[in-house]
Amino acid sequence: MSEVIVITSGKGGVGKTTTTANIGTGLAKLGNKVVLIDTDIGLRNLDVVLGLENRIVYNLVDVVEGNCRIRQALIRDKRCENLYLLPSAQTRDKTAVTPEQMKKLTDELKEEFDYILLDCPAGIEQGFKNAIAGADRALVVTTPEVSAIRDADRIIGLLEAAEMKKIDLIVNRIRMDMVKRGDMMSMEDVVDILAIDIIGVVPDDENIVVATNNGEPLVGSDCLAGKAYMNICRRVQGEEIPFLNLDSGNGFFKKLRAIFR
Amino acid sequence: MSILDKFTKKKSGENAKQRLKLLLVSERADCSPEIMEKIKNEIIGVISKYLDIDTEGLDIQITRNENEGVEGGSPALYANIPIKGQKTR
Incomplete structure (x- = not known):
């Protein structure tokens, strides 16, 4: 059974695109047939995060307007053969597509793919409405900052109003050293404030920057x-996986303790 | 920052959490002053049918329900309506 998942956040710059690229690539590595759709018309970026920016011929708007078939617009990832990208248009704006057209598109893709991931633009306007139209579930990305959490709360309210069946939270860019000092909200704090199910927590990791530089999800x-x-x-996918202990940093005492363990 | 400040000052993470919790209570309720005014007038309308109330002294606001076990409580609509007497039929 295939699933359409929208990755959204409200606030920009919290890591929606990076999250979409990594979860999409991961699901494909686990053996699923996956298509990623960049719905950020006018400000496309998923292509460059995936390292596929030089292979774009047709885009989302071309498909919706009937200038090409879906097949022609899909870019197959070179490293991961189950992974496809439907890039966004760069020279148009959000009004080039309607929620009804997006719903029709995702319904068509459901016939061929196990997972359809939609990278949602920032904001709560038309782009957001387009992205959530055909989605079965939502992953809300936030960082442990007041501005991102406030926007996430607003987004969760809008998703609930739109009767989204399943909404899960991803807390991105957490820094355990700061959490320990009491200078950053913990995953538990964020879950407590937003009161939705948590599906993952991602540490602030330099490797992300390196991976994005190279256009290779890590x-x-x-x-x-x-x-x-x-x-x-x-x-x-529905597996029960315990949360990582993000506190396994590179501190001197950690290494020392590891030796004696 | 003096040394004393260092010990007495609330940690910024905790501060952020408390500020957000307060902010989101009112944002989730989505109660603009206009909506509050409408609610107030309708409450006056309904209760005035049965009781003689002091419309000047009426006070409604959104607060937290502190009785619940949850930290911070859940949002609640609080209304204080002074009654002058029962309406004579």
Whole structure:
């Protein structure tokens, strides 16, 4: 049974696109046939995060307007053969597509793919409405900051009003050193405030920046963020996976303790 | 920042959490002053049918329900309506 998942946040810059790229790649690595749709018309970025920016011929608006068939617009990932991208249009705006058209598109893609992931633009306007139209479930990305959490709460309210069947939270860019000092809200704090189910927590990891520089999602690699993303993918599939201990940093005492353990 | 400040000052994480909780209570209720005014007038309308009330002294607001076990409580609509007497039929 296939599932349409929208990745959204309200606030910009919290990591929606990176999250979409990593969860999509991870689900494909787990053997699913996955298509990622960039719904941020006018400000596309999922292509560049995936390293597929040079292979775009047709885009989402071309498909919706009937300038090409869906097949022609889908870009197959070079490293991961089950993974496809439907890029966004760069020279149009959000009004080029309607929620009804998005619903029709995702319904068509459901016939061929196990997972359809929609990278939602920031904001609560037309782009957001387009992105959630055909979605069965939502992953709300936030960071442990007041502005991101406030916007996430607003988004959750709008998703509930739109009768989204399942809404899960991802807390991104958490820094355990700051949480320990009491200078950052913990995952538990964020869950307490937003009162929705948590599906994953991703540490602030330099490797993410490196991976994005190279256009290669790091899901499944041996760093904390890579493991955290893979765990989210497994939970999306319905597996019960315990949360990572993000506190296994590189401190001197940690290493010392590890030796004596 | 003096040394004393360092010990007495609330941690910023805790501060952020408390500020957000308060902010989101009112935002979730989505009660603009206009809506509150409408609610107030309708309550006056309904209760005035049966009781003689002091419309000047009437006070309604959104607060937290502190009786619940949850920390911070859940949002509640609080109304204080002074009654002058029963309406004579």
